[in-house]
Amino acid sequence: MSIVVTGASGHLGRLVVDQLLATGTPPTQIVATGRRTDKLADLAQRDVTVRRADFADPATLDDALVGTDAMLLVSTSTVGERFDNARTAIDAAVRAGVSKIVYTSMVNASTARMTLADAHRRTEEYLRNSGAAFVILRNGWYLENYTDQLPVIAQYHALMGSARDGRVSAVSRRDLAAAAAAVLTQDGHLGATYELGGTALTLAELAATFxxxxxxxxxxxDMSVADFTGTLTAAGLPAEMAASVADADAGLARGELFTASDDLAKLIGRPAITAHEAVREAVTAAKSR
Structure with missing residues (x-):
């Protein structure tokens, strides 16, 4: 079976390719795609097929999907374009006769009110109505969204947010990649929607972990959504991204990034990486640089 991974030059897509290789998928059965194939050159050297796929150019998707059986559709990072990009990819996969589309959605996509949920909810509905066989992975909030802040947190001795005492089931990209690789290569998942999260904690508890x-x-x-947005903008985050991050924290406060589901552990066959483990890894990596 040939598996195509979109966004393979990004964080999650690349980890999925690595996980597929590590768990025995022959490299010749993996198609790694991205807008810039030069970023995938090392995979080509390992006999992974590398193809260009640009969501703004549907013809590249048609070419990338030739001869493939399953597609991992990694949601794109540009919020305003996310649904249109996903729809383009789903249409291309249907044209190509792909037998399984795996989509990376977000936890609680059907009920969450935060801005980020809208495109995921629309994509899930479009995918279900496409006639294609599918699996939906509702990925939890990345632990890396916090551990990547390590230099700033260490400098200012503070973790900032507007989540109040809401609980987030934060999860590592590595665990999400393992879950994606499992559903791409195993039978028995078609039509399923999985809520994928790790051990829940408040941001105050996460600060204590740091x-x-x-x-x-x-x-x-903790601060208001408006103040948090301003803080993120002042720190150099683009205005749209700052507003989206602060809005997600407001959703966190409402419980929209919490799940009690054990789907992740079942899919990967082990407990999820904890926040303490993720922070420790980040600190060790920073010391080695």
Whole structure:
């Protein structure tokens, strides 16, 4: 079976390709795609098929999907274009006769009110109505959204947000990649929608985790959505992205990034990576640079 991974030059897509290779999928049965194939050159050297796929150019998707059986559709990062990009990819997969489309949605997509959920909800509906066989992976909020902030958190001794005491079932990209690889290569998942999250915690508890690993006090600084948006913008985040991140924290406060589902552990066959483990790994990596 030939598997195509969209966005293979991005964080999650690349981890999925790595996981497929690590679990025994022959490289010649993997098609890694991206807008810039030069970023995938090392995969080509490992006998992975590399093809250009640009959601703005449907013809490239038609070419990328030739001879493939399953597609992992990794949702794109540009919020305003996410649904249109997904619809284009789904249409191309249907034209190509792809037998299984796996889509990376977000946790609680059908009920969440945050801005990010809208495109995922619309994509899920479009996929279900497409006539294609599908699996929906509702991915939880990345632990990396927090561990990537390590330098700033360590400098200012604070984790900032507007999540109040909401609980987030944060999960590592590595675990989500393992789940994606499992449903791409195993039978028995068609038509399923999986809620994928790790052990839930509040941002105050996450700040305490940073404190424990760093050995210095880290406080959670809660602020209004407007103030958090302004803080993110002042830190250099583009206005649209800053508003989206702050809006997601408002959703977190409402419980929209929490799931009690054990789908992830069942799919990957082990407990999810904890926040403590993720922070420790991030600190170790920072020290080695």
């Amino acid at each position: 404190s424990d690993v760093l050995g210095s006090p880290i406080a959670y600084q």
